[in-house]
Amino acid sequence: MSIDVAAIRKDFPLLARTVNGKPIVYLDNAATSQKPQCVIDALCQFYQASNANVHRGIYALSEEATLLYETSREKVARFIGAPSPRSTVYTRNTTEAINLVSHAWGRLNLKAGDEVLITEMEHHSNIVPWLLLCQETGATLRSLPVTEDGLLDLSELDSLLTERTRLFAVTQMSNVLGTINPVRELVAKAHAVGALALVDGAQSVPHLEVDVKEMGCDFFAFSAHKMLGPTGIGVLYAREELLEKMGPFLGGGEMISEVYLDHATWKDIPWKYEAGTPNFADAVAFGVAIDYLEKIGMKAVRQHEKELTAYALRVLENVGGVKVFGPPDAVRRGGVVSFWMEGVHPHDLAQVLDTEGVCIRAGHHCAQPLMRRLRVPATARASFYLYNTRDEIDVLVGGLKKATELFGHVPG
Amino acid sequence: MSLDDLYREVILEHYRHPRNKGEIADAEIDLLQNNPLCGDEVHLFVKVMDGRIADAEFLGQGCSISQASASMMTEMLEGKSLEEAKALATAFGEMMQGTLSPDASALGELLALQGVRMYPVRIKCAVLAWETLQKGLQNYQVKVSKGG
Numbered sequence: 001m002s003i004d005v006a007a008i009r010k011d012f013p014l015l016a017r018t019v020n021g022k023p024i025v026y027l028d029n030a031a032t033s034q035k036p037q038c039v040i041d042a043l044c045q046f047y048q049a050s051n052a053n054v055h056r057g058i059y060a061l062s063e064e065a066t067l068l069y070e071t072s073r074e075k076v077a078r079f080i081g082a083p084s085p086r087s088t089v090y091t092r093n094t095t096e097a098i099n100l101v102s103h104a105w106g107r108l109n110l111k112a113g114d115e116v117l118i119t120e121m122e123h124h125s126n127i128v129p130w131l132l133l134c135q136e137t138g139a140t141l142r143s144l145p146v147t148e149d150g151l152l153d154l155s156e157l158d159s160l161l162t163e164r165t166r167l168f169a170v171t172q173m174s175n176v177l178g179t180i181n182p183v184r185e186l187v188a189k190a191h192a193v194g195a196l197a198l199v200d201g202a203q204s205v206p207h208l209e210v211d212v213k214e215m216g217c218d219f220f221a222f223s224a225h226k227m228l229g230p231t232g233i234g235v236l237y238a239r240e241e242l243l244e245k246m247g248p249f250l251g252g253g254e255m256i257s258e259v260y261l262d263h264a265t266w267k268d269i270p271w272k273y274e275a276g277t278p279n280f281a282d283a284v285a286f287g288v289a290i291d292y293l294e295k296i297g298m299k300a301v302r303q304h305e306k307e308l309t310a311y312a313l314r315v316l317e318n319v320g321g322v323k324v325f326g327p328p329d330a331v332r333r334g335g336v337v338s339f340w341m342e343g344v345h346p347h348d349l350a351q352v353l354d355t356e357g358v359c360i361r362a363g364h365h366c367a368q369p370l371m372r373r374l375r376v377p378a379t380a381r382a383s384f385y386l387y388n389t390r391d392e393i394d395v396l397v398g399g400l401k402k403a404t405e406l407f408g409h410v411p412g
Numbered sequence: 413m414s415l416d417d418l419y420r421e422v423i424l425e426h427y428r429h430p431r432n433k434g435e436i437a438d439a440e441i442d443l444l445q446n447n448p449l450c451g452d453e454v455h456l457f458v459k460v461m462d463g464r465i466a467d468a469e470f471l472g473q474g475c476s477i478s479q480a481s482a483s484m485m486t487e488m489l490e491g492k493s494l495e496e497a498k499a500l501a502t503a504f505g506e507m508m509q510g511t512l513s514p515d516a517s518a519l520g521e522l523l524a525l526q527g528v529r530m531y532p533v534r535i536k537c538a539v540l541a542w543e544t545l546q547k548g549l550q551n552y553q554v555k556v557s558k559g560g
Contacts, residue, residue: 345474345475345476346475347450347474347475347477347534347537348419348475348476348477351415351418351531351534352415355414355415362450363449363450363451364449364450364451368448371451376451377451377452377453377474378450378451406415406419406424407424407427407428407476408424408428
């Protein structure tokens with residue numbers, strides 16, 4: 001179950017370029033992934049041969065575009081184990097998917113005295129929509145703490161998840177720590193107190209086999225661009241009966257059945273949530289990205305990344321002054337490694353690495369509460385994907401040594 | 413552009429050995445500013461006596477550019493009138509925007525920070541201390557004009 005990385009790399013034209021005269025070492029996959037040629041081609045191909053607005057025209061081209069759009073939805077649904085394409089709504093990205101839930105479900109179902117539970121390791125996109133919702137409804141936002149090892153502190157769960165909790169919103173995989181959370185158990189716990197569960201899959205779906213039905217979650221959100229697909233297209237999965245009951249999100253064309261000047265009725269799900277001309281070109285190319293991942297196999301992707309992560313954890317430990325955050329064991333984490341280097345601020349580190357062609361992320365990673373928990377203003381983060389190699393991690397480590405030489409050790 | 417143009421020796425030296433790192437209990441200007449995007453932080457303390465800066469200290473954390481810039485700034489501020497300090501901050505801002513004023517020589521070793529301009533995302537690191545100063549001066553002058 002190994003993958004041919006050399007062959008895979010040939011599919012990604014961007015990986016052949018140089019940065020500052022050095023071969024690019026792209027280690028910012030948690031932010032966005034690179035795209036294989038077939039996805040880029042699919043996008044061009046759609047505009048060259050199949051472009052027409054969907055669900056409208058009584059002509060062959062529009063029907064063709066509609067078929068491509070809806071076939072892509074079927075692929076998405078199958079890829080995450082959704083029981084039907086009716087349960088998968090296209091959005092712009094994970095953020096919009098979560099906001100869809102906070103608006104269309106939250107505003108109907110939350111009132112003062114209710115609680116929403118999140119965790120300390122959430123991305124801002126799974127914090128701020130709930131903050132806003134709680135401000136509006138008078139509900140209370142609670143947060144499950146994170147342990148020193150970068151795991152959810154489950155000892156606190158029973159006191160935080162109560163009959164007052166209406167929703168438990170949790171990430172399947174931390175974009176900072178790489179921690180893979182036991183979402184199946186967490187969802188079951190939420191259901192046991194009568195709460196719904198939303199799982200943020202932005203970091204998990206690109207890297208792990210995901211089955212929303214087995215997970216049992218009520219809502220699940222993710223983005224195409226982190227999984228070889230184009231930007232501007234994301235997905236909300238929700239149980240069908242919830243989608244039926246919830247209000248619409250945005251209003252406009254495409255989402256209506258009948259419109260009068262004093263009332264309107266909505267289209268069937270999932271289209272009820274897709275107001276306006278949808279992003280069909282990107283949706284079609286997203287389907288091709290899924291084909292690509294399925295051809296390689298998500299088990300193989302995970303295996304490759306687990307090996308890379310274990311290697312990275314091992315070699316980073318031997319670089320003087322480096323502290324890695326998150327679970328020490330690669331089994332409990334995905335291919336995301338955040339670290340702090342004594343005496344070198346992450347921004348300076350990223351700058352030095354850039355001159356070596358290495359792209360990493362430096363900053364708070366849209367997780368400021370987690371940064372406070374880790375007691376750092378920012379971290380440096382390397383994140384891997386199926387096309388990364390051990391050699392690239394060695395280049396990263398070489399860059400870290402160069403940074404230490406440049407900045408020296410600064411006490412305190 | 414090479415790394416040496418960005419991380420000039422004088423910058424690294426200020427980063428490793430920051431000047432005026434500390435606080436002033438009864439400072440007329442006492443202002444904490446941060447750069448939420450990257451977590452850089454500068455807490456500036458300025459002691460004003462007879463319209464001149466008697467002492468300037470800072471506390472902070474962040475990247476080498478933000479902290480070296482703060483260190484260099486406090487060093488240059490001491491003894492300056494408030495007007496001179498304001499003019500220096502303006503000149504520094506112009507340097508970072510690439511519209512260097514003719515009296516740039518007044519910037520002295522601050523010219524070493526020019527290289528930052530080639531890295532647009534880092535400009536905000538270099539100007540953090542200076543924006544703190546400008547805001548602090550403004551607040552102080554409002555306070556004085558109100559007789560507080």
